[in-house]
Amino acid sequence: MEAAMPKPTVPKPTLSKSTVFVLAAGLLLTPVGPAAAQPSGAPAREAPASFADLAEAKLPSVVTIAASSRPPNRQTARSDQPGGGDGPFSLFPDSPLRDFMEDLLRKQIPNFGGGLERRGPEPGPQGWPGKSLGSGFIIDPGGYVVTNNHVVERADTVEVTLTDKRKLQAKVVGTDPKTDLALLKVESDKPLPAVHWGDSTGMRVGDWILAIGNPFGLGGTVTAGIISARARDLGAGPYDDFLQTDAAINQGNSGGPMFNLKGEVIGVNTAIFSQSGGNVGIGFAIPSELAGPVIAELRDTGRVTRGWLGASVQPVGPDIASALGLTEPTGALVAEVSNNGPAAKAGVESGDVVTEYAGKPVQEPHDLTRMVARTKPGDTARVVVQRDGKPMTLEVRVAELQPPSQQAEAQQQKPGEGQLGLTLAPMTSELRKQFSLDTDINGAVVVEVAPNSPAARSGFEPGDVITRAGQQPVEGPDDVTKAVEAARKSNKDSVLLLRRREGSALFVPLPVG
Template identity: 50%
Template sequence: MRLLRSTVARAVLLGASFALATPALSPEQSALARPAPDSFADLAAKLLPAVVNVSSSQTITAKNGGPGAGPEMPMFPPGSPFEQFFKDFLNRNRPGQGGNGGDNPPPPRRAQSLGSGFIVDSSGYVVTNNHVIEGADEVSVTLQDNTTLKADIVGRDESGDIALLKVKSDKPLPTVDFGDSSQSRVGDWVLAIGNPFGLGGTVTAGIVSARGRDIHQGQYDDFIQTDAAINRGNSGGPLFNMNGQVIGINTAIFSPSGGSIGIGFSIPSNMAKNTVAQLKQYGHARRGWLGVKIQQVTPDIAESLGLKDASGAMVAGITDGGPAEKAKIHSGDVILKFDGQDVKEMHNLPRIVADAVVGKDVPVVLWRDGKEMTVQTVLAERPADDQLASADATKPADATKPTAISGLGLKIAPVSQDLKDKFQLQDTQKGVVITDVSPNTPAAERGLKPGDVIMEVQQGEVTSPDDVRKQVDAARKADRKFVLMLIQREGGVQYVPLSLSKAPAGKDKQPG
C-alpha cells in the first residue's frame, strides 16, 4: 500500500456494516453501548455552510519543467470530461509536435489543484492543508452558495501540513469550532464534509478507527485514523464529532490504487488549533524546543543503566546554548517525563515538546546515575534550520600505544595528530579513538569500526584508554550484562550497548 498526500486532496466516505445477529448485552455493556444516529441530516445541514472548496493555481513555464519539457496536464479530478480533452490537446502541442513547432518553448500555463477547508472565524479565516495550497500563486475559496472569494495565505506550517487563509466578505461567514480531540474514543461516530474529486460539498460518515497513528510523514505524526474514506479533493476538510465540533483535519490515506479503502488519517484538532492560532498571530508555527538529540532506549541500554523498563528518550547530544544545556541536562540522561507527561518512547518527546508553550518553565524528570531526578527548563522556539550545534570540544590527550579492552574486541588509543590525520578527525576532537575491532566480538556485532570515537562509558566522560578500562571493569563488578558507550562517528553520536557476557575479562582474542 502507499500513502497518498496529493495536492489534489481527499474526501471521507462511509462504508456501512450490518450485524446479522445481535448478542445479548449485559447491563454494564448496555450502559456503555450507544445506538447509531437515525440520521445525520440535521447535523449536516448545520455544518455544510462552513465547509468550503479550496482551489489553488500556479503558473507553469518551460523552465519549471526543465529543458525541452512540454506542457503538463492540469490537475483535474479523475474522470473529469476535461481530462481527455486536455490530454489530446497537449499531446498535439508538445515541442517538436505541431502547434509550438520545433524548439519554441511552450507559453506559460496555469496548473490547478483542488481541496477543501473550513471557516473558523466569521471575519473570513479558513483552515486547510498546506499541501493543498503549496506552491500556489493564487488561491480562491468557494462557499456552499457557490460564491467564490479570493484568498490570501496568512501562514503555512509545512511540517504540520496546516495552512490558514483569509477571505474578504461583505457579511459575516458561518463558522465551525474546534473540539477536544483527546476526548474522541475509538468507535465514536464521526462526520466528514469536503470536496471529493471536485464534486463540491459532500457529506460522509464513519467511526474513529484508531488514535495516535504515526504514518512516517514527520516527527509530529499523531493522526486520528478513521474508516471514513478520504479521497482526492477532500484534503483540508474537517472531521466532526457528533456535537458538530471539528476534531480533525482530513489529510492522507493508505491506498494501493489511489482510491479509498477505508484507512484515512486526520490531524487531531488539539494539535491543529494551536498551530492555527500561531499562524494567525505570527504567520508561522512557533514550536517548543529543548535542544537535544535523542535515541530510543533499547532493553540492552535500559539494563546497562539499571532502568526497569525500556522507556523514555535517551539524550545523545546537547545543543550549545539551548534550553537543555541551560537546565544542566546531560548526554546519557533518559527523559522519563516532560511537563507532567510520560515519555513512553523516543517518538513521543518531539510532539510533547513541540506542543508546549514557548517560554514556559517546565519540569523534566530524568534518569541519571541510577535514580530519578527533576530539573526545570525554559523552552525556546525551535530554530528555523532545525540544526543542532556540535558539542564543545576539549584538548586531546597525548598519543600512546593502542590498548586492548578485554572481552569487547576493541583496541583503543588517545587522540593524536596521527590518528586525526588517519581517520580525518577534527582538530578539537575529544575522547578515545577505536583503532581496531576483532571479528565476531561484541564490538563487531554492534557495528563499531576503526575511526569511531568513544566519548563516554557508562555515562562517564573518557579521555584515555585507562578511563575506558575502569568503567568497563566497574560495570562487570556491578554484574551488568551490557556496558554503554557514547560513540561519535561521521553520522553523529549514538549510545551503543556492548555485551559483557560474550567472554570473560582478558580472554578475548585481539587483532595482532
C-alpha cells in the first residue's frame, strides 16, 4: 500500500469527445538549432513590475531534450497503432479511454502519431514517431538534468541542447514511472548553470509562478501565471498531488521547471488539460515536495524504494460509515490484508478503518498510500485504526514495495452499493470448480442474482464469495442472515459485507430496511 498530504475534495474534470488529458511532451515544429512565497495568513504581494530579471537568471539552466527511439518489433505492435504498441499516454496505460483519446487526437491534430510525448518532425517506419521532444532543467553544475519519464522512456538516445546551442549526449541515470520523473546526466567541459529546489508546501493558491520550457520546439519560452489549485488528483497514479496553474504550458513543456519568485523550482511541469491539444489555462506540475526526494534517490541509487504495508484499502462512503457506526465518512477502510505482510503481522484486520498514520490524519485512501510510500522500508510507523467502533493503536514495521510480479501493490477500490436479493449457498468442491474459486477462499457463495433486482444493480454476480458480514467471518449463508438480522435489530440502515471476486476483495454496504 502506498500512500501524502490531505487534499481538498474537488470535482474531477470530465472527459468528453472534445476533452482529453494531454501529456505536455513533444511536437517538433522547427529544428532545435523576487520575493518568497507568502506563508498562510501573510499579506498579499503586488504583482511584480516585470519578470525579466528572474527569466534572464534562470533561462540558462533550462534545456531542450530530444529523445529518439527505434520502431518496435512488428510482432508486438498494436493493430490500431501503426508501427508500435507502446506509445500513447504513458500515465494512463490501462485506461479504457486510451484508444478513444488516441483516435480523437488523430482526428484533431494533423500527423498525430499515437502519443504526443512521442511525436517527432519525421515519423519513423509505418508512421511510428521516432522522436519525442521535451524540456528539462539542470540541478547540479556537474551535469544532472531533471525531466519527465514520459519524455525519455524507451528512448535509445537522448540529446540535451543548452541555451548556448551546445548539444550533449545524455545518459539516463534513473526513472520513476509512478511519479513520471527521470534524471539524466551529461558531461560538460565546464560547470553548468544550475537551479535549486524550493518549498512547494509554502505555495498558496494565487501565488505568482514562472514556467520555462520548450513548447512546440520553441526553446527558451517563458510564461507566467499563478497557482490555480493544489493537490489535484488526475487519476494518473497512486501519488497524484499536482499543482495546477494557468501559466501557458503546451506540448514540449514536459519536464520543464516551475519557479517561485525567488527563482526556486517548486514544480516540474508534466501535463495539460486541453480540448484542442493546446493550452487552455489548465496545466499541472509535480510539486517539489514530491519530486525532490524522488530525484535525490534516483541520483543516489538509480531507483526509488517505497514502503509497503500489504493491504488493500477503499474509501469510506456515507453508507459504509453508517454501517460501521462512524460519525464521519473519512479514513481508509481495509478490505483485505496480505498473508504474512507487514499489516497482518501488526494485527491489522479486514474491516479496520485507518484514521491516522505516523501521527498524521488519514482522510482518504490516497493520503495513506502516499504516506506509506514515503516511509523508509524497515522503519516502524504507528497506525491508528477504528475497530468495532473503538480506536486501536498498532505498530507496523514497513516493508519495501516490490514490483507487481513479486508483490501485489495495494489498490484503492471504489465502494459499490448493495441490497438484499441474493441466493447464497455453502462452499462446496463443486462450486469451487464451477466458479474457479481458490482453495483458500471460504464463505457464502452467490449462486444466483435475480435480473433487475437490487442485488443485480449493485453489481453482485454468481461466483462472488461473501467472506465477512457485519465485521464477523462468514462460514456459510446462515452467518450472512444473522448479520442482516443483527443490523436490523440495532436499527442500522445497512450491513457491511466483504465480497471476494477474482482474487480481490471489496466491502459493500447492503441496505437492510
